[in-house]
Amino acid sequence: MPSVEHVTSAEYSAFGNFEAIRVTEFEDRLIAQLDRPAVRNAIDQGMVAELHAICGYLESAPKILIITGTPADPVAGTKAFFASGADISQLRDRRRDDALRGINSTIFSRVTALPMPVIAALDGFALGGGAELAYAADFRIGTAQLRVGQPEVGLGIMAAAGAVWRLKELVGESLAKEMLMTGRILSGTECLAAGIISELVEPDSLIEAAGALADRIAKQDPLAVRLTKLAFHAPREAHPVIDTLAQGILFESDAKFERMDGFLARKKTS
Structure with missing residues (x-):
């Protein structure tokens, strides 16, 4: 890894006060680890706000972004999670006007539009909004333990933060419809075959593999x-x-x- 370059801008010193995302910055890249393990990295309003802050920083100081989740902890007996989706406790109370604000779709589009490439390093569950965040990246690397799916219809809603069009571009119409309308969840191996991820690695090598991809990008102009x-x-x-x-x-x-x-x-x- 390149040497660490500390954030000195007062505007972005809030990285150190983040509650939902751990940020580590290097000279040519930034690693954002989703970090709400108690709720399986559910994407709440606080996490969305922190993602916006990260995007604001990278729009003014372009770097490669690596987004990852919480790894499994065999000692504690916890599973790996990228993101289990939107926080249902918040989603339950949202109404029409909240939907029209496009809370998640707006930030995911901003992630996609970042100047430099975005790499999603995926292990464990990437469901609902978590999967849609992964689709917003330019590159996705995953493990065999990865599980990707869109369970929204089972909750009486739809995948409205990018999956209905990004997923079709990634896997084709038939599989996209099956995932969106039946809630089918794909394994890591199935994700590789379908084209959702480009590489399958061991969990212990996930960040290293994402870093190696970032290295290849960083060597270019x-x-x-x-x-x-x-x-x-x-x-x-x-x-x-x-x-x-x-x-x-x-x-x-x-x-x-x-x-x-x-x-x-x-x-x-x-």
Whole structure:
């Protein structure tokens, strides 16, 4: 891991006062560990507010974001949880106007739109809103113990924070409908086969694997990565214009000349 770079901005010194998320910052990445184990990392209003604070920081100081949950503790006999979904004790009292505010969908869209890539490191249960948070990431790595599903219809509601369209893009229409309308829960192996995760690792290696992926991203030119992500998420009708404009910016960057000169120099000596 790179050396730790401490947050000094007064605006974001609140990281140390977070109650729902543990934040560890490095020079080129930030690790956000969801940390409400007593309620299986249920996503409540407090966690949403802390995610907004993290996004605000990363929008002004772009870095790779790794989101993970609480690992299993064999000594305490507790299971691993990424996030068990929205906090039902809060969700029970929400009404129409609360739904129209898009509390979870707004923050998940903000996570997706972060300048640098987002990696979800998944172990244990990622259900409901927890699964939707995982879908919002650019990359997902999981364990065999991972369980992903959308149980909302069993509670008389629907998955309204991104699953009805992100899940279809990830796994296809048939499996997405089955998960959304029957509450089917996929194992880690099934998630790998379906394309929800790109890599299956042991629980003890989960953060290491996410870090290795972050290392590969960090070796690339940051501006090229940012513009590639921006172009990738642009609507189809914006292409090829956005691709051409992004490439025009990169063609004038110092990094382009430095990296290409380095490549040509290595080629001469190989």
